[in-house]
Amino acid sequence: MSASLFRALCSSCERPQDYDVRLQGSWAFFFSGRHKNFPTERELAGQPVASARFQDWMGTTPPAERPARRPFDSLHKLGMLDENGKPYGPSDGDFQISSDVMVAEARAKWDELKSAGMLSDADIRNGFIHRKYSFVNRTAVREAFPELEKWSTVWEERLGRPIAPSLFPSSGPPDKSQEGNGVSTHFRNSDWVVTNPPMH
Incomplete structure (x- = not known):
């Protein structure tokens, strides 16, 4: 699963370290927040x-x-x-992808969709960076990275559960542990980091 994800993210990229992927939610930590x-x-x-x-x-x-x-x-x-x-x-599978490279591509797609009047009122209301959850707009991500969308669909069918990749800048989600209910998915040493398996 991780090998096919990295192929979808950067099949020909020269800097795989520009892509940080982590599992979040109950399928990574067994218990929900x-x-x-x-x-x-x-x-x-x-x-x-x-x-x-x-x-x-x-x-x-x-x-x-x-x-x-x-x-x-x-x-x-x-x-x-x-x-x-x-x-x-x-329960769904939460993949947290952090990459400035991808965010820049998604931003270009967002601007393109916005100028063409192809964004929904909800997209515009929530903004390019979601006001509540801080991930990059899902419509922009879906349109900018069709291979990632295909990957999600394939693994949803194989696993029988929703697969939800969310995109953030390379610094990861903001630390919200001192806000609201204290739930935060900022980078931690205990995170389940997904790596790109070596090719054989």
């Missing part, structure tokens, strides 16, 4: 399938000894329904 709590019996009231699976899983384990946060894929495995009554799908 602290803003996503483990469900309770009360939250599952009215959802008989999820309630039964939860009971099979937790049994008589007291609440104080249960996970505080959601394990990977847990809502999907429970068959839990969201606020719209739809089942939660599998």
